[in-house]
Amino acid sequence: MKPKSAQVIGIDLGGTAIKLGLFEADGSCNQSLTVATPQPATPEALLAAILNAISQIAAPVESWAAIGVGLPGPVDGTGRISQVAINLENWRDVPLADWLEEKTQKPVIMANDANCAGLGEAWLGAGRNFDNLIMLTLGTGVGGAIILNRQLFVGHRGAAGELGLITLNPDGPPCNSGNQGSLEQYVSVQAIRRETGNKPSDLAQKAIAGDSQALAYWEEYGRRLGAGLA
CATH class of the missing domain: 3.30.420.40 (ATPase, nucleotide binding domain)
Incomplete structure (x- = not known):
């Protein structure tokens, strides 16, 4: 055996x-x-x-x-x-x-x-058919990973993939990183709770049920996320 x-x-x-x-x-x-x-x-x-x-x-x-x-x-x-x-x-x-x-x-x-997540996607997940990809993780914070020529790219100080810390709005809320108005301050779990008083899952259920305020919030969330990705 x-x-x-x-x-x-x-x-x-x-x-x-x-x-x-x-x-x-x-x-x-x-x-x-x-x-x-x-x-x-x-x-x-x-x-x-x-x-x-x-x-x-x-x-x-x-x-x-x-x-x-x-x-x-x-x-x-x-x-x-x-x-x-x-x-x-x-x-x-x-x-x-x-x-x-x-x-x-x-x-x-x-x-x-x-x-780790980016390597997993490149190995067995959504990125397995691609040589180059960028991935964003949305959770308590916002992280990212960059795969170039099927290799993880981390930069000379190891933090090249910290995409959640890019500046989306220089006049926005302060970030724990020391940045101001970073993408993480607009599309993380903490941002959703701060702005709406809801957990993302609860806000999603409200949107599914047709709640106009929840739908408007997710539209704005998508616009911010799209701007950050761009």
């Missing part, structure tokens, strides 16, 4: 939720779990939440081989240190890979979450 391929754990660390999956080498997911991101989202609180979530989907420990983590912000060139995550609390130069390796005794690699 052919031995079962070694599974790996993939973790998507976000400002609202932590999503985990147990994956085969071909990308198929055997098990998944979503837990709420602790608030405030300090490094110590997130480490504890990640370890607890891993224990729920990845026992016994012999059944998996490594951990990959996608983070909402740039990671250093070694894939060991999360340099900054603007929607997490006190998050500067956090050696999360070292912490996880110490606790799990498994190898860990980290990367920007949108870059």
Whole structure:
């Protein structure tokens, strides 16, 4: 009998939720779990939440081989240190890979979450038939990934794909990045809540039901997103 391929754990660390999956080498997911991101989202609180979530989907420990983590912000060139995550609390130069390796005794690699998503789309998803693509992730914040000639492009400082931080309106709301009126301040979950008092899912249901204010808001949202993409 052919031995079962070694599974790996993939973790998507976000400002609202932590999503985990147990994956085969071909990308198929055997098990998944979503837990709420602790608030405030300090490094110590997130480490504890990640370890607890891993224990729920990845026992016994012999059944998996490594951990990959996608983070909402740039990671250093070694894939060991999360340099900054603007929607997490006190998050500067956090050696999360070292912490996880110490606790799990498994190898860990980290990367920007949108870059991970972009590579996934280029490998198995909507971008698999294209050599070049740009992807935007819309969530608690707004991230992006750039694939050129089927290779991830990150720029000389690793942050070339931070498309959510482009300036959409120089007189707009301040961004945690230090920018003013960035795209993230108009099309993220936080922006929708700030401007409407609704969760995106609730506002979507209102629009589906024909609510004129909800429909007008989504039209304006689409106009802003289109301007940012352009």
